[in-house]
Every structure is written in C-alpha cells, then in structure tokens.
Amino acid sequence: MDDNSVYRNLFFEESDDNLQKLNDDVLELESEPENIDLINEIFRAAHTLKGMSATMGYDVMTKLTHKMENLFDFFKSGKLMVTSEYISLIFECLDKLSQLVEDLRNDKELSEDQIGELLEKLINVEKSVDGTATVEAKSTDSKDKELTIVLSNSDDADTDTVKKARAQGYNAFTVAIRIDKESMLKGPRAFLIIEHLEQEGDVIYTEPTADLLENGEFDTDFKLIYLTKGTQEQVEANINSNSEIDTFIVEEFDSSKSISDNEQAETAKPSGTAKKIPKKANTEATKKKEDNKASKHQNAARNQSIRVDLSRLDLFLNLVSELVVYRNQLDDANRRNAATEVKDSLEQVSRLTSELQDLVLKIRMQQVSVVFSRFPRMVRDLARELDKNMELIVEGEETELDKTVVSELSEPLIHLLRNSADHGIENTETRRKFGKPEKGIIKLSAYQEGNQVNITLEDDGKGLDPQVMKESAESKGIDTTGMTDDELINLIFHPGFSTAKTITNISGRGVGLDAVMAKINDLGGSLEMKTELHVGTKFVIKLPLTLSIIQALMVRVAKESFAIPLDVVERVVMIQEKEIITSMDKEVVEYQEGLIPVVRVDKVLGLKNEENAKQFAIVVKSDKQYFAVLVNELIGQQEIVIKKIDAIIQKINKFQGATIFGNGSIALILDVNAICQGKLAKN
Amino acid sequence: MQMILFKMNQQNFMVSAETVEEVIDTVEITEIPLAPKWVQGLINLRGSVLTVVGLAELIDLAPIEKKMNILIMKDEDNRKGLLIDEVLKVVDIEQDQIQLGSTSDKKYYIGATTVAENVASIIEINQLIF
Numbered sequence: 001m002d003d004n005s006v007y008r009n010l011f012f013e014e015s016d017d018n019l020q021k022l023n024d025d026v027l028e029l030e031s032e033p034e035n036i037d038l039i040n041e042i043f044r045a046a047h048t049l050k051g052m053s054a055t056m057g058y059d060v061m062t063k064l065t066h067k068m069e070n071l072f073d074f075f076k077s078g079k080l081m082v083t084s085e086y087i088s089l090i091f092e093c094l095d096k097l098s099q100l101v102e103d104l105r106n107d108k109e110l111s112e113d114q115i116g117e118l119l120e121k122l123i124n125v126e127k128s129v130d131g132t133a134t135v136e137a138k139s140t141d142s143k144d145k146e147l148t149i150v151l152s153n154s155d156d157a158d159t160d161t162v163k164k165a166r167a168q169g170y171n172a173f174t175v176a177i178r179i180d181k182e183s184m185l186k187g188p189r190a191f192l193i194i195e196h197l198e199q200e201g202d203v204i205y206t207e208p209t210a211d212l213l214e215n216g217e218f219d220t221d222f223k224l225i226y227l228t229k230g231t232q233e234q235v236e237a238n239i240n241s242n243s244e245i246d247t248f249i250v251e252e253f254d255s256s257k258s259i260s261d262n263e264q265a266e267t268a269k270p271s272g273t274a275k276k277i278p279k280k281a282n283t284e285a286t287k288k289k290e291d292n293k294a295s296k297h298q299n300a301a302r303n304q305s306i307r308v309d310l311s312r313l314d315l316f317l318n319l320v321s322e323l324v325v326y327r328n329q330l331d332d333a334n335r336r337n338a339a340t341e342v343k344d345s346l347e348q349v350s351r352l353t354s355e356l357q358d359l360v361l362k363i364r365m366q367q368v369s370v371v372f373s374r375f376p377r378m379v380r381d382l383a384r385e386l387d388k389n390m391e392l393i394v395e396g397e398e399t400e401l402d403k404t405v406v407s408e409l410s411e412p413l414i415h416l417l418r419n420s421a422d423h424g425i426e427n428t429e430t431r432r433k434f435g436k437p438e439k440g441i442i443k444l445s446a447y448q449e450g451n452q453v454n455i456t457l458e459d460d461g462k463g464l465d466p467q468v469m470k471e472s473a474e475s476k477g478i479d480t481t482g483m484t485d486d487e488l489i490n491l492i493f494h495p496g497f498s499t500a501k502t503i504t505n506i507s508g509r510g511v512g513l514d515a516v517m518a519k520i521n522d523l524g525g526s527l528e529m530k531t532e533l534h535v536g537t538k539f540v541i542k543l544p545l546t547l548s549i550i551q552a553l554m555v556r557v558a559k560e561s562f563a564i565p566l567d568v569v570e571r572v573v574m575i576q577e578k579e580i581i582t583s584m585d586k587e588v589v590e591y592q593e594g595l596i597p598v599v600r601v602d603k604v605l606g607l608k609n610e611e612n613a614k615q616f617a618i619v620v621k622s623d624k625q626y627f628a629v630l631v632n633e634l635i636g637q638q639e640i641v642i643k644k645i646d647a648i649i650q651k652i653n654k655f656q657g658a659t660i661f662g663n664g665s666i667a668l669i670l671d672v673n674a675i676c677q678g679k680l681a682k683n
Numbered sequence: 684m685q686m687i688l689f690k691m692n693q694q695n696f697m698v699s700a701e702t703v704e705e706v707i708d709t710v711e712i713t714e715i716p717l718a719p720k721w722v723q724g725l726i727n728l729r730g731s732v733l734t735v736v737g738l739a740e741l742i743d744l745a746p747i748e749k750k751m752n753i754l755i756m757k758d759e760d761n762r763k764g765l766l767i768d769e770v771l772k773v774v775d776i777e778q779d780q781i782q783l784g785s786t787s788d789k790k791y792y793i794g795a796t797t798v799a800e801n802v803a804s805i806i807e808i809n810q811l812i813f
Contacts, residue, residue: 606716643731
C-alpha cells in the first residue's frame with residue numbers, strides 16, 4: 001500500500017457521505033425550491049466533493065462536480081429557477097458521480113467519455129442562462145484568481161470590536177491567506193496558522209468559519225480579521241513562519257471593504273451607495289450564522305463517531321463470546337468445588353462479561369436509515385417513470401438493527417417499494433374517481449418491539465382483489481378450488497406469481513414476492529400482509545435484533561442435545577405414544593381441535609432411540625402450519641450464541657448452526673423449518 | 684521444508700507444516716447426524732466450532748484406534764480439524780528426498796521419503812477437505 005491509499009479510503013468514504021447528503025438535500029430542494037439555506041448546504045457539499053476529487057487528482061470527477069456546482073450557483077443567485085427538470089439533471093449527475101467513485105474504487109481509469117453527454121447538458125443549461133462568457137468567467141478556478149482581501153460578510157459586531165480594540169491600542173488587520181494547493185491537510189494547516197497568530201493577538205473573525213477551516217472545507221483561500229499590538233511587519237513575519245503558504249496579504253482593517261458576495265460587482269459604484277450595502281450584507285450574515293450553527297452541530301455529531309472495519313468487530317464479538325463460554329465453564333467448576341474466596345470475584349467477572357457482551361452487540365447495531373435514506377429518491381424517480389403522483393413518508397429511521405441484518409434489508413425493501421409504487425398506487429385519474437387524495441402515500445416505518453424490530457410498508461393504493469388474484473392464478477395454472485379470499489390473496493407469495501398485466505421495468509422482473517419472503521426468512525424474520533380493496537396494502541416485516549444471540553429451547557433427542565430457536569416454538573405439550581394417530585402413511589396428533597403432522601426428530605436425523613413411551617411434543621409453526629416435533633426431554637430455555645458451521649454440515653440442511661454450552665460441549669441448532677418442510681415434501 | 688510426521692495405525696504420514704495451524708490433543712467430538720462418514724463431528728477449539736474430518740475415513744485406511752491428536756488445518760480463513768493417530772515429530776526434508784512422486788493416481792499423494800529408516804507417505808489433503 002502506498003501512502004495515498006489511506007487518503008484514497010478516506011476519499012471514498014467521504015465521497016459516499018457527500019453524495020448521499022447531496023441526494024437527500026436535492027430531493028428536499030425539489031419540495032422547497034426557495035430554501036436558500038438548503039441551497040447553501042448543497043453548494044457546500046458539492047464544493048467539498050469537488051475539492052476532494054481535485055486533491056486526489058481525479059480530473060474527470062472534478063470536471064463534472066464543477067459543472068454541477070455551477071448549476072447550484074445559478075440557483076443561489078436566482079438566475080435559474082429550481083424545476084424538476086433541473087433536479088432530474090442533478091440526479092443524473094449524482095448517479096454518474098456515484099458510478100465514477102465506484103469505478104475508482106475498483107481501480108478503473110476514468111475517461112472523459114463517461115461524462116461527455118452530461119457535460120453537454122450542463123453546458124446547455126449554462127448557455128441558456130446568460131451566454132457562455134459570464135459563466136466561463138465565473139467558473140475559472142479560484143486558484144488562478146487574484147487573491148483578494150475583500151471580506152464577504154463580517155458584520156457590524158466585528159466592526160465594533162475592532163473599534164473598541166483600537167481604542168485600547170490594538171492594531172486591526174485584515175489578512176488573506178492562500179494555502180499551497182498541493183497541501184494534503186489544509187484544515188490542520190489553517191488551524192496551525194490561526195493558532196500561531198493567536199499567540200500574538202486575537203483572530204476575531206474568519207471566512208469561511210473556523211469549523212469549515214478546520215475541516216478543510218475550503219478551496220485554498222481564507223481570510224480573517226486579526227487584532228494585535230504588533231505591527232504589520234510582525235504579523236507578516238508571523239504568517240511567513242508557517243509552511244505550505246502560497247501567498248498572503250496583510251492590510252489595515254477597513255470596514256467598508258467588507259461587502260457581501262452578491263454585491264461584489266457593485267463595489268465599483270460611487271461610495272455614496274455604500275451606506276446601504278452593509279445592511280443587506282448584515283441580514284445575509286445572520287442567516288449564514290444560523291446556517292453555520294446548524295452545520296456546527298452536525299460536525300460535532302460526526303466527530304463523535306469513528307469508522308471501524310466490520311471484520312474487527314466480528315473478531316471482537318468472537319472473542320467476547322469465547323469469554324462468555326469460559327466464564328460459564330468457570331461458573332460450573334466453581335459451583336462444584338465451592339471455593340468461596342473465588343466466588344465474589346467470579347461474580348464480578350460474570351457481570352462484566354455480560355456487560356461486555358451487551359456492549360459489543362450494541363456496537364454492531366446500525367440505524368435503518370442507512371438503507372432507508374435511498375428510498376425517497378427512488379420513489380421520486382419511480383413516480384416520474386410511472387407518471388403517478390406519490391410520496392414516501394419515512395418514520396423511525398433511527399431504529400437500530402444488527403449491521404448484518406441492515407445490509408441485507410435493502411433488496412427486499414426495494415422490491416416491496418417498487419411493488420407498492422407500481423401495483424399499489426393508482427394513477428391520478430383513478431384516485432380522483434374513487435374520491436381519494438390525488439397524491440398517493442407510501443409509508444415506511446420502523447420501530448422496536450421487545451426483542452425484535454418491526455418494519456411496516458403501507459400504501460393507500462388499490463389493495464388486492466381476491467377475484468383478480470384468482471383469475472390470474474388460474475391463468476398461470478395454479479389450482480384455486482376451494483380457496484378462501486385470504487388464501488387467494490396470499491397467492492401473491494406463490495413462486496412465479498405476478499399480477500401486473502404487462503411486465504414493467506419497475507416490478508415483475510420474474511422474481512415474485514416469494515423471493516422477498518425467502519430473504520426475510522433467511523434473516524430469521526417473518527413477513528405478513530394485510531390488504532383491503534381500494535384502501536391499501538400493508539406489509540409487516542418482523543426481524544430479530546441480532547443474528548448472533550438467540551433465545552433457544554434446549555432439548556434431548558436420543559443421546560444428543562439440540563437447540564431449537566424459541567421464536568418458532570408455539571407451545572410444548574407432553575404426549576404419550578398412544579396419542580399419536582396413524583392415518584395412511586402419516587402420523588398425526590390432535591392439537592386445538594385439529595390434526596397436525598408429527599415430526600420425529602430421531603427418525604429425521606437417523607438417531608437410534610430406545611425410549612418412546614413418554615415424549616414431549618414441541619408445537620412449532622412453519623410456513624403457517626403447525627407441526628408437532630417430538631423430543632425425549634426438555635433441558636431448558638437459554639440464551640445461546642450462534643456459531644457458524646461448515647459448508648459440509650450446512651449441506652445436510654437440518655441445522656442452522658451450533659452453539660457451545662457452559663461446560664464447553666457443543667450442541668447443534670435445529671433448522672426447524674427445513675426439518676418440517678422436508679417432512680412435508682417426503683409425504 | 685518442515686513436515687509434520689504422524690502415525691496412522693502402522694503407517695507413517697507427513698503433511699507440510701505450512702498447512703497446519705496447530706496440533707491439539709483429542710477433545711470431545713460432538714457427532715453430527717446425517718453427516719458424511721468421513722466427518723467425525725464438531726469440536727470446541729477455544730470458543731470456535733470446528734468440523735473434524737477423520738483422515739482414515741477420508742483416504743480409506745483401516746479405522747484408527749488411538750485417536751491421540753487432531754491437526755488443525757488451515758486454508759486462508761477456514762479451519763478444520765483432522766483426526767489422526769498420533770503426531771511423532773516435526774522433520775525437515777528437502778525436495779530431492781521425495782521419491783515415487785508420480786506413481787499414484789491419487790491426487791493427494793505427493794510421494795514418499797525415509798525418516799530414521801521408516802518410510803513415510805507425504806500427503807496434501809487440504810484440497811480434499813476445503
């Protein structure tokens with residue numbers, strides 16, 4: 001790895017963040033086109049992105065960001081109105097940029113061809129605004145511009161401070177500094193320069209703000225007002241003692257020189273109008289200040305988290321689970337030997353280990369917003385593509401789930417969302433006919449409930465019509481005789497079922513909701529659907545908080561111990577061999593006024609079992625059907641850490657993992673679904 | 684190169700020390716129902732669950748009785764236990780000491796060499812178990 005690879009990784013992570021932020025903000029801008037703060041925010045993010053790509057020498061990316069930034073500049077100056085066409089164009093740019101970043105990540109060389117088409121579109125927009133000349137003048141890089149000392153928006157308070165300080169014998173200087181554009185760490189560099197200056201006086205104002213400076217969120221230039229008892233020469237010497245400075249200017253402070261950016265052109269006008277200007281500048285300055293406050297807050301939050309390689313966390317989790325195993329062994333041994341002097345410290349070790357285990361699981365938690373944040377943009381695009389009026393409302397983005405679950409969640413949710421947008425929400429005309437609001441609402445919400453997280457996706461669309469389902473199913477050769485409405489509706493989860501009359505490119509790609517169901521089941525969760533004709537459809541996904549630790553029922557079958565995940569267990573009943581009824585080749589048992597199939601674990605696993613007189617039937621629910629799973633003995637309920645098992649053992653398709661007991665011995669975790677469904681298939 | 688010399692019944696075998704992470708004394712092996720017969724079961728190696736493969740069953744030798752040691756074999760991030768009779772020692776052998784290289788149709792068989800007047804078969808079994 002060369003030195004740059006550290007920066008490269010940082011670059012990728014920050015680019016991802018900035019692109020996501022841009023996506024979010026631009027989407028918001030579409031609904032609030034007048035929000036100047038938002039435009040500033042967007043401008044800043046775009047600018048950072050440009051700065052970063054330029055620093056890394058990714059010219060193609062810089063070029064595109066630069067042109068895109070110009071567009072934001074037009075919005076900012078009011079030369080261009082925010083319309084959905086422009087927003088779409090920006091989204092195109094953002095998508096392209098994401099792709100460029102992805103290419104860079106994969107060590108692909110970027111070429112100008114990749115952005116040619118987009119650049120042309122952007123240039124056309126620029127041309128339409130006010131001819132190319134002014135645009136080009138504006139877009140020449142600040143690096144080539146003369147370093148100026150005009151402050152954009154220092155306010156009256158600063159001027160006052162300067163006045164008071166001067167009365168006390170201080171000198172006030174305006175300083176403009178340009179940092180060497182090769183500098184890799186301009187943030188820290190600016191910070192050092194300021195700190196250096198502050199040893200001899202006070203920096204009362206900086207432009208951009210100190211936060212932005214320290215984070216390196218500026219091009220190469222920054223300006224400040226400096227109060228000191230020293231002379232101009234001393235200040236110049238002070239600045240000169242820093243390295244990585246390209247040029248700098250020190251001047252006596254002059255309040256009339258602080259002029260707002262937009263009015264810069266007016267400086268040439270006679271000084272008579274100057275009176276008016278500070279006032280305008282002032283209001284904008286306060287606005288900016290508020291803005292800065294918000295971003296300051298954001299920065300603080302960002303600084304309190306660090307990025308950690310997931311594999312290290314996995315390792316951490318493994319070590320802690322190992323610790324838990326040994327603690328349990330110690331506990332066991334201690335109970336047998338009753339060594340009292342060890343007992344107290346061992347209790348402490350026990351407590352600490354449990355806390356450590358809780359903590360490491362919490363560390364692995366990630367907010368669902370990681371996945372959710374992409375959806376508003378997606379729904380917007382879908383709405384345009386389908387020519388429907390709809391909106392996505394997202395709630396509970398801060399709900400946390402294990403990282404592994406979160407990262408697997410995106411695919412099934414996208415599928416459901418597309419489904420709602422395509423099949424659920426009606427077009428405006430139909431909605432009007434049914435007296436519904438023209439804008440369709442899709443609501444995505446997440447919340448924690450006990451040991452699980454519920455994610456619901458609700459639309460106020462047309463709902464599912466059992467009769468349409470029936471026709472559709474029959475045309476696909478699915479037998480629907482004697483099915484209730486409920487069963488008809490649940491056909492939507494039938495493999496190879498799609499109600500769309502024509503296959504659109506939104507949904508109906510041949511993968512049905514059965515794939516979504518399978519994915520959610522893989523994650524240890526469940527998927528349910530409620531639907532009402534012309535009112536809407538609601539999907540409820542229930543997911544476990546973590547995949548690593550589960551509650552399990554420990555059982556004995558023949559001479560072996562097994563764990564059964566508690567979430568599939570409905571109840572446990574004791575049964576006698578004589579209660580098992582044989583009907584044809586099937587064994588069944590009475591349960592809640594019905595008959596349910598019996599699954600003999602010993603038979604399924606090929607274990608030799610001599611004791612058959614008294615058994616425990618664990619009633620489990622698998623794919624909406626009850627099964628009685630027979631075991632010899634219940635050992636108890638316990639929290640277990642799931643350990644991965646080898647591919648060879650996974651292939652047997654009867655176990656979903658293994659776990660280690662307190663005494664160090666191993667038990668396999670039964671894959672109840674596979675065992676019951678396997679039983680069904682055989683019959 | 685360094686080789687681990689071990690006994691299976693009356694025969695001697697060698698595997699490259701590079702493929703072996705560690706040698707442990709046999710611990711309790713939990714059987715896995717329905718597993719192929721060369722899979723002996725699972726062991727708890729300091730908190731990790733590892734699958735143990737019986738070398739005798741894997742390469743069709745007579746079942747071993749002693750079962751003294753388990754070699755922990757590694758292949759990148761994967762680990763598996765290999766149940767053997769008994770580890771004798773670690774020996775250094777040169778490439779030119781290996782004989783009979785191409786006389787067997789079994790892919791895992793590298794050749795044979797003589798250590799302290801005993802013949803030992805050199806095998807490479809990671810390709811079979813990973």
